[in-house]
């Protein structure tokens with residue numbers, strides 16, 4: 565197999581120069597943006613400013629980056645790498661960082677590499693995300709079939725997993741569900757597997773909308789997918805796994821889409837951002853932290 569095979573997108577690298585103060589936030593954001601891998605090296609390597617970075621023997625280095633790190637993040641395709649560059653540039657922590665380039669990564673067996681990185685993912689003991697090249701585990705009763713593709717959301721990221729887990733543990737969810745920032749459509753499909761019947765999925769990225777339609781079809785789920793303008797009406801459940809900054813901007817809009825008695829479920833939020841999110845949503849809903857994984861939190865509220 566090779567990258568030239570029909571259907572195999574060419575992977576792209578996003579190359580960033582990041583000061584030490586921003587390295588942790590950039591790393592977390594790249595993780596949230598579904599980078600396949602992230603490597604960090606000294607941006608000043610082979611110059612007079614080169615710094616050695618050592619840890620205790622057998623221990624990790626004492627810090628995560630150099631004074632200026634060169635961060636190389638691998639994405640499955642060009643759209644993913646470019647979207648990550650745009651989303652990162654909009655974050656407050658990105659001040660002082662620089663996008664050095666977005667470039668194709670040639671001549672490797674990316675299909676096999678990608679497949680080897682995606683194993684079935686357990687959401688609950690009976691709810692699994694399973695790539696098409698795997699058999700579902702015997703104990704799986706609800707299964708989403710999903711392969712890594714153009715859009716974020718394969719179930720490997722804690723933010724996605726927490727949203728899916730919430731949906732599974734609150735099943736059956738009400739019939740009307742809005743997935744805002746749908747990416748691959750994984751949350752919408754997960755809601756369909758747990759009781760939702762009228763599902764609307766929206767995203768600013770047309771590639772995500774298309775990906776959601778295809779993934780829904782592959783999972784025999786009926787839903788409507790479109791750009792954010794398509795979000796209309798009130799819903800029993802509104803799910804939004806975006807990053808903290810856009811979630812704050814979207815607060816009035818997302819709250820308006822929740823019916824009285826309905827639920828709002830937000831992810832893409834770091835534990836240290838809980839208070840700012842709570843404050844941003846306070847005029848409409850009282851958010852609380854209802855799950856936490858790897859430093860990411862799930863914030864939820866029920867509309868009175």
Ligand SMILES: C[S@@+](CC[C@H](N)C(=O)[O-])C[C@H]1O[C@@H](n2cnc3c(N)ncnc32)[C@H](O)[C@@H]1O
Nearest residue numbers: 716717724745746747767768769772805806810
């Ligand atoms: C972190 S991904 C989440 C994808 C999927 N829902 C999941 O949970 O895995 C965030 C998605 O939100 C979309 N997005 C970002 N800002 C948005 C906005 N203002 N309105 C709608 N979608 C947005 C991005 O294009 C991306 O597909």
